[in-house]
Amino acid sequence: KRNLSISSACLEAKNSQKFPALDTFEPRHIGPSKTDQQYQLESLGYKDFDSFLKDVIPDSVRTPESQLMAFGSVNPNEKNPPVNYSESEFTTLANNVANQNKLIKSFIGMGYYNVKLPAAIQRNVLENPEWYTQYTPYQAEISQGRLESMMNYQTMIADLTGLSISNASLLDEGTAAGEAMVMLMANDKKKRKTFLVDKNIYPNTLSVLRTRASGFGIKIELDNITPELITKSAKHVFGIFVQYPAADGSIFDYGHLAATARSFNMHVVAATDLLALTILKSPGEWGADVAVGSTQRFGLPMGYGGPHAGFFACSEEFKRKIPGRLIGLSKDRLENPAYRLALQTREQHIRREKATSNICTAQALLANMSAFYAIYHGPNGLQEIANRIYASTSFLKSALESSGYKIVNKSHFFDTLTIEVESADKVLAKALDHGYNLRKVDDSHVGLSLDETVCDKDIQALFSIFNINKSVDQYYMEIATSEPNGNSASTVDNLSICSLPENFRRTTLYLQHPVFNRYHSETELMRYIHHLQSKDLSLAHAMTPLGSCTMKLNAVTEMMPITNPLFANIHPYVPEEQAKGYRHVIEDLQLMLTTITGFDAACFQPNSGAAGEYTGLSVIRAYQRSIGQGHRNICLIPVSAHGTNPASAAMAGFTVIPVKCLNNGYLDMQDLKEKASKHADKLAAFMVTYPSTFGIFEPDVKEALEVIHEHGGQVYFDGANMNAMVGLCKAGDIGADVCHLNLHKTFCIPHGGGGPGVGPICVKKHLADFLPSHPVVSCGGKNGITSVSSSPFGSAGILPISWAYMRMMGLAGLRDASKAALLNANYMAKRLSSHYKLVYTNKNNLCAHEFILDAREFKATAGVDATDIAKRLQDYSFHAPTLSWPIANTLMIEPTESESMYEMDRFCDALISIRQEIREIEEGLQPKDNNLLVNAPHPQKDIASEKWDRPYTRERAVYPVPLLKERKFWPSVARLDDAYGDKNLFCTCSPVV
Amino acid sequence: KRNLSISSACLEAKNSQKFPALDTFEPRHIGPSKTDQQYQLESLGYKDFDSFLKDVIPDSVRTPESQLMAFGSVNPNEKNPPVNYSESEFTTLANNVANQNKLIKSFIGMGYYNVKLPAAIQRNVLENPEWYTQYTPYQAEISQGRLESMMNYQTMIADLTGLSISNASLLDEGTAAGEAMVMLMANDKKKRKTFLVDKNIYPNTLSVLRTRASGFGIKIELDNITPELITKSAKHVFGIFVQYPAADGSIFDYGHLAATARSFNMHVVAATDLLALTILKSPGEWGADVAVGSTQRFGLPMGYGGPHAGFFACSEEFKRKIPGRLIGLSKDRLENPAYRLALQTREQHIRREKATSNICTAQALLANMSAFYAIYHGPNGLQEIANRIYASTSFLKSALESSGYKIVNKSHFFDTLTIEVESADKVLAKALDHGYNLRKVDDSHVGLSLDETVCDKDIQALFSIFNINKSVDQYYMEIATSEPNGNSASTVDNLSICSLPENFRRTTLYLQHPVFNRYHSETELMRYIHHLQSKDLSLAHAMTPLGSCTMKLNAVTEMMPITNPLFANIHPYVPEEQAKGYRHVIEDLQLMLTTITGFDAACFQPNSGAAGEYTGLSVIRAYQRSIGQGHRNICLIPVSAHGTNPASAAMAGFTVIPVKCLNNGYLDMQDLKEKASKHADKLAAFMVTYPSTFGIFEPDVKEALEVIHEHGGQVYFDGANMNAMVGLCKAGDIGADVCHLNLHKTFCIPHGGGGPGVGPICVKKHLADFLPSHPVVSCGGKNGITSVSSSPFGSAGILPISWAYMRMMGLAGLRDASKAALLNANYMAKRLSSHYKLVYTNKNNLCAHEFILDAREFKATAGVDATDIAKRLQDYSFHAPTLSWPIANTLMIEPTESESMYEMDRFCDALISIRQEIREIEEGLQPKDNNLLVNAPHPQKDIASEKWDRPYTRERAVYPVPLLKERKFWPSVARLDDAYGDKNLFCTCSPVV
């Protein structure tokens, strides 16, 4: 509640203004009003926040507020930056900063192209909270829309690559390439350890491959791959990597390579371009085993490098080895077809220290957008786009050659030309004068890649840049009339892909499923999108109290800048001075993130929390090598850690040794000390999540970290739970050397149904030199490791979201948010504690920002488990809390600060009512095998059926509390049959004939 | 379907480009592909479009295509403007044109203020197709969300104005004032005819009052109203009109005036400002009978004049006289509370020639947005905003006065100051230098109105403009320390509304209903908005085949420009050179609209079709007077005409004489000729809808119009059905003198749940001189009539939508759209004709763009009527066609070109299935009083109940066709009890205590 007094509120001099704006963001972001909070505190027995906080957070880790007053400014001239920006003030700021980016058209290519994001997809998906606020579809029954869309995505990837199976997206092209390499290595029967990489690939992909290779001890050989080379290397090489079309724009027929490789049981990875595949023979057809790439071209704005969906497709052989999430078709208990995550349990696919992949958050929203792009255009529309690009590239090439230019990729190409010039710099400068960015290949070569936005005007400009003194029309007529028969139809044929040799041309059909052939009008597309979303519960419907996921408000003002063309349409490789707006956002975020965490430098390359872990650990390793401690290879990790922790450690080349926890959920200090000292010589690192994954601020944390340091180890801090800490304690002060932050948790980037994410790491000074570099854009530390993702600043395109959040809240506002998050969790825990057992609390009976409800006893008393409770919650129109993590058969609840008293009470009421339903089973009033819980959820079809053989009424099934009659979100299918789905893996839409 | 051939499509030289863009809009807008259309034609027995069209449209009215090739350009330098723009090309164009507007901050006021539209409302309502694509909520059971929101709006207006009843919005402040005047006149027991208007009102409101007065023969007396004047005028004056706060910014206590008026049975209208009313005594409290105004200040962008919701509130006395739509609370057949349009049947509130109001389309979307604005801020938040405006105005006034300025409205004010200056022009010029627009009152007075966006920087600039050489901080400290006690708290008190005399201050509570006190966090607001929308069927769900309403695609690319700040935030009274972008859009639209209709000039003031009718007829009257034919006062109107036609004619001062129709639906030419000749001396006009409201292109239309002309009458052409004609025939060529176009039908402005609308009129040269003028902005004809709406170009803010549509389609594309609309209607009519009787077709058994299904026979055979079919359609997830208009107990179906074959077939299947259900009743298989139709619709609550006493299954009730199990939109209540609602009129949310 705002201050109600008439006379004072409006004139309070905040931010040193006499008439400060009233549209402050904080009261919009934080659910409970000040009055509500007072009530909450009292319900817990506290008079004020301070006494409450004292009981939640150990004094030893709490940072005095005086150290956390306000963010400064990255601009040295700005003396007193506003403490916080109101929403409208921020919008003005964001527009000003956006205007510091320059919209100069880039034909740089290299994996990033101008696109036309169809407006209908922008508005109905990217700008629609019912799409962007969802979590990963773990609760299949209330996520069928999203799951269907991801299935469409998988079908699209599988079809276009000509391979049988695709996952539901990876972080980007580079990491997808890395995953492919590692998957092949891990499955090589001969245990070979060398990966043969063709020279004609993107430098950023190579850089990520190098990084990934190093942790696994893979050797990368870079060469011009030939069948002979393959034959020669058969002993030590487990796989080869080619790019198709290649980096210089060439198209090669890799059929021979693939056949040769196969004969030595080597596998082939092709990095490829989906748009090119609409007209070129697919990798699956010429023999690749794995295809990777990015769907950026399918309508995803460049965003200065991301987020874009990395794709990964492979042959049947790797069906059960494929990294990442996979959507599968199964059926529900009413025998209706229904989609689900094929590998069901949360993170089950992350095999802890045995993992070869740590992928968790991926790029669901972007994958879905690109699937809709394909659906909207259909196979014919996509092919038209590709043809047009090919034709205009042909035309330009013909003009260049007729003007005496030498084209490096002379024979075959799709959209890219590499052109020999006298001085690349001069050409680039001239291009810039004309308002274009081209690619500098080397001093005497420039490259350019045309894309779906190219038009006559662009080609005309390119003519001028290359001193072709003709008009496009003239030259067009010229080559038309230079045909023997003098008619322009044959010009057209010459420019069309008909001029490609047969063996390059795609002859197989793709995207024949009706979903790609029905929604070509905007009305139909809009209805399909809205139909799908109507099946999915999102934050626009109800709280999604997923512990450890921090599902908070993603405010519109935060989201608006990302669709501003001045942020959306910037190529990652533009000269720095064209990206000043982005640079400002990045620097400002770095300032703010290091301020709240107490670190010295940051890196924004990692596209997820797990990617941050991997990056942080890789940086630790580089540091240790630099000080002659490269032999240190042991990483201690508590058993309570998230599965990505050991997986990331393993991937970074560490040997993981688990540390126990005590019965009260605390770290076993004894065990830690023993193991630290036992492995003192080889101790490299310790990974800690704080507050712990059990939702407790442990009092011993500082001591634990000291132990690690004493034994020569570095401390990695998993910042997934940062929402409990902002403005209250600093990881750096507690003793961490590096920490990642999930901007998609604490800092308001929406989850998008399973990504995008941003997992920047913050480091202490001694690690800063080793922060990841990039082969094209200068960034990272002096001795930076190779890249961890394709683009220099990762998913830069969505950084404005977190920037908006932090600048609108200000440091004090962020502290208020964390305080509210702690209070909300404890308020709920208190209300629920008389109905359920809480697994852990601290000595004052308090939790941090989340808490765990125990469902273990109910198996015996009532034959139900946490899953049944989760499914029954759907009937109450709620998304379940985090299920069976970090402890099996429990529910971990995290409300976040954005949830109101009203919503938390509604949720508590639901759980309390469910407890009563359990009691009825316990008391024998409902049978154990036929009751409200085990039959849950109850979709509409269930109650519409005449057959009703339940010991409870339909009303009770679907309206267990009266409010639901007014406001109910329905599961669209009955409970999924996991066993069936596990046995029968269908991961693409079945072709309908 | 696009052209699939690889070689030709991409190089076809359209728009003279060698590589034309592929994102052409036409195939996205038109539902059926070319292949589909071929199938449709064949199903009707035609080989091609030409032969089909020949049979639909009489040759006599068809314009040769050669006359309709391409739109030119308004820019004489642009020789070959593109024939059409692709979506991305249009977006570029729109941005360029937007950039021709200048964002200079306006403190001009006069009913238009800068606002902060909360981003959450912008994105979740204004940019959300589930809100903006809805039609007026005639089908209450699938519109409860919208209806609840409108109820919130009515409550807000009633509360703030202190009156007991509010309608659901009118077109703008000026027309609301006009409606008030006319309502009072019509209900004056003494039949007095003079309206006393205070001088201190906005000139635009006065201008609209004058226009409205003239048709009704009301005399307007303009004066400084005093109790003495009232007493003196008691004999002839029926009502008085004051503005509160007044135009110069003054606040007067009108209590005495009101009491005096009351004593003579005169009624009082107050034009007022909702924001001011949060701190000022309400008009209801000081004795006004009617309050009118605009909700623009509640978050509606200025948009160069509109659209904004005009509000209208009145005392209980006028409960059943109130113009426009009224939402009421009733109950459904399950006894659950449910909302509905209180005056149920379509247009029942428009009393044809007896009407005093012709309001049909209003401003639903804008009304809803402003209701959400109030909900988001709550009473306290609104008051804070008002206080802050008041405080900053106080502060500025104090500074001005201490610098020697004389303030005209010295004593009391809210946000507006009228300041005496040496040269107003010089001050305005200086203001412009500083980046501000102020109001020029006269040569020696300037005015300024502060608003919620004002900040220190603005006040500082105003200091400079008025040569106050102090900083805001300085002056603030100065007045603080000049207080006797020297502390700044008392400054604050002096600036706050505490400094207003008690008798001005609001002491009564408002907006106490929970809905205004619960949704103050963005999360809660978002969920409330999405909850409401989940109850409403919109174009995002299914076709809405409302005959005569043209519910076509409202494409995102069309919608995007309207939220561009460069269009959204322009004050209507800025100097023309700051609005060049808008002027371009207006001129270009005028060019295109007059091209397709064959007229010479256009006027954009009317905010709806009905307002267009009124305007056109008023222009005809002015013209006739100018040629000495002012005695002509008879308007012939076919009985088939829309209710607004006779209403508008009556309002414009004509005597309406109906013309009969024949049994085949055609105009009775005999009757027309007789009446035309009988009334030849007094024949003023004829109103014709073409194709007729019965959905037929009548062959005799030209002859009919000639008859009118021969007898000295002018022809008014109702363009509601223009979607049948664009590019095919021109109203001007057919013989019309004036016509209106519903841009919210044919030209893609979304219906928004009952508005906004734009109803421009196009006229022949002889009428152009009389097009409406505006008292502030020069526009209209040389001898233009007074204004028909408050702002010079009406709802200018949404004109970019139609502009986008027309420029992206091009003339040929628009013709294709009309052709597709005709084909779609005939395709459906053909499919349905073997199951239902079609009321009318032409001699070739064809309809135009819509057709009427007969349900009259079913009353006898099965006891069901068209309403039952309409309600049953809801169970099939469809919105009913237009019900019982223009013929009782029929359904009028208009698919538009945007609907796909798939959707049309789905709809036909539903109607065919319903016909089968009727047959079962006819055959006695289902009882007449308990069957699928009379019990329809079946909401979830219905089937969830244990009680099921129907002779059909639940499954059959809710899943009559299998597809519905996958994709179903549910009615949220059972059928409304209209009788109950009519008896018990509850039009505001009941206060919950």
Ligand SMILES: Cc1ncc(COP(=O)(O)O)c(C=O)c1O
């Ligand atoms: C504690 C913890 N660490 C790491 C991660 C991985 O983060 P991401 O999904 O962004 O890769 C998670 C994700 O939920 C987590 O909860």
Ligand SMILES: Cc1ncc(COP(=O)(O)O)c(C=O)c1O
């Ligand atoms: C034939 C006809 N004329 C006039 C109108 C009135 O138009 P508006 O609702 O824009 O005032 C309508 C509205 O449906 C109509 O169908």
Ligand SMILES: O=C([O-])O
């Ligand atoms: O609103 C209409 O009735 O058209």
